[in-house]
Amino acid sequence: MSEPVKSIVTPVRLDYVYTAGVASTRFLQGLAQGRILGQRCPVTGKVYVPPRGSSPTHGVPTEEEVEVSDKGTVTTYCIVRIPSENLSVKPPFVCAHILLDGADIPFFALIQGCPFDQVRMGMRVRAVWAPKEELAPTFESIRWFEPIDEPDAAYESYAEHL
Amino acid sequence: MSILSAPHVLEYPYRRSLGPVLGAFFTGLRDRRLVGARTPRGRVLVPPQEWDPETGEAVQEIVPVGESGVVTSWAWVFAPRRHHPLERPFAFALIRLDGADTALLHVVDAGEPSRMRSGLRVRARWRAETVGSIRDLECFVPEASA
Numbered sequence: 001m002s003e004p005v006k007s008i009v010t011p012v013r014l015d016y017v018y019t020a021g022v023a024s025t026r027f028l029q030g031l032a033q034g035r036i037l038g039q040r041c042p043v044t045g046k047v048y049v050p051p052r053g054s055s056p057t058h059g060v061p062t063e064e065e066v067e068v069s070d071k072g073t074v075t076t077y078c079i080v081r082i083p084s085e086n087l088s089v090k091p092p093f094v095c096a097h098i099l100l101d102g103a104d105i106p107f108f109a110l111i112q113g114c115p116f117d118q119v120r121m122g123m124r125v126r127a128v129w130a131p132k133e134e135l136a137p138t139f140e141s142i143r144w145f146e147p148i149d150e151p152d153a154a155y156e157s158y159a160e161h162l
Numbered sequence: 163m164s165i166l167s168a169p170h171v172l173e174y175p176y177r178r179s180l181g182p183v184l185g186a187f188f189t190g191l192r193d194r195r196l197v198g199a200r201t202p203r204g205r206v207l208v209p210p211q212e213w214d215p216e217t218g219e220a221v222q223e224i225v226p227v228g229e230s231g232v233v234t235s236w237a238w239v240f241a242p243r244r245h246h247p248l249e250r251p252f253a254f255a256l257i258r259l260d261g262a263d264t265a266l267l268h269v270v271d272a273g274e275p276s277r278m279r280s281g282l283r284v285r286a287r288w289r290a291e292t293v294g295s296i297r298d299l300e301c302f303v304p305e306a307s308a
Binding site for chain 2: 004007009010011012013014015016017018019020021022024025
């Protein structure tokens, strides 16, 4: 008699078609042009990136489009040491929240271009874009962010975004 | 402006450890045997559980049950979908196997809903190859046509 059966595979799979909607479509088309587009809340003046078409705090439409910088400040980060499928980078690597200049909410991205243990809060970084011919309406148009030669941002400048 | 859309697949390929009781059930399926778990009060649970759902006591032994049983409840699927176990219309049914006191959810290949009823006797049809999966039972068929 062969070995007892000790486990079974019980996959869960959901097949969606994701429809981006107006705000996300504008944002993704911006990425295809090498631009990062947000939207401003008409009540608070805060700029949200990526935009969702409405203000999360006031519920009103965010109709004013604002281009923000592809430079920003690391507000917080984590070092990933666990490999997983479908990842293009090898651990250990750093995922960070980056407060882009001109934005009021951090943006989630990879950090490359320096040893993982040198990433720190307040570090100044800039987007590394895909080559022009590969720019497309996808987050993959931004490969990752890498450090730039600027002094670290003061804690107070991003404290409210942690 | 045309709105963008794209396929998005969310998939979790779980592997589940079975433990001693469900392990015996799935090992039985691979070996073309159907088994249940007997509780201290003498009830036989199929599919087996590790504890008596009424008292919480551990089940006492794994016991063989029949390959035939009776439909206790059913629902007809007129238009099977991609992941359904059969490509033709079928019934999902609760089946109480001979020797069991609880019912197993499975599939009855009855051809048409008029052949289905609670109380219908059905018999297991095994797949040509068994691997230790509930799908080792391809389906159940009415006993008259088994």
